[in-house]
Amino acid sequence: MSPTDREIVRxxxxxxxxxxxxxxxxxxxxxTVRDRLRRIFRANDRVSFDQRRIDNTIEFLQGAAREKGLEHRIVKGLTHVWWAESRWRQSDRYLNTWKSNKGREETRILRTAYDPFYHKIRMLNETMGMCI
Structure with a gap:
């Protein structure tokens, strides 16, 4: 069943x-968190909305806010990498990968630098039932 607008906003x-x-x-x-949440909620459709995963994510974030334990360190590391990636994507070095004067291998490495990071996030989300 498709979620209502009220559920999505909540x-x-x-x-x-x-x-x-x-x-x-x-x-x-x-x-960084604001921009990432905006992008995700604007891009995703209603079919991918899963309240159970959102509840698990909120519980994880509550743990990160409550004490400086493992959850807090994970959130801190994620936001730092997301911030660095956004800076990287705006840099001249990344934008110059679209020019043809670089080697193919170097261009491929520069464009896929964050793929292992996002793979680990997908695995974390899958095992914990979250949507980070």
Missing amino acids: AYRQLYTWSLRAVQFSKPARF
Whole structure:
């Protein structure tokens, strides 16, 4: 069954609130979390909405906000890598990979630098039933 607009807005607000608390409202991390949540909620369709996964993610973020344990370190590391990736994608070095003066292998490596990171996130989401 497709979720209502109210359920989607509620999920977005809860994820955003607990994400901000998990990163302790730190300046680069809060903007990184905001931009990532906006992009995900705008791009995904209603069929991929899973309330159970969102509840598990909120519980994980609550643990990260509650104490500086493993959850907090994971969230901190994720936001740092996402921030660095956004800076990387705006840099001249990444934008120059579209020019033909680089070797094919070097271009492939530069474009796929974050693939192992995203594979690990997919595996974490799959095992814990989350949607980070």
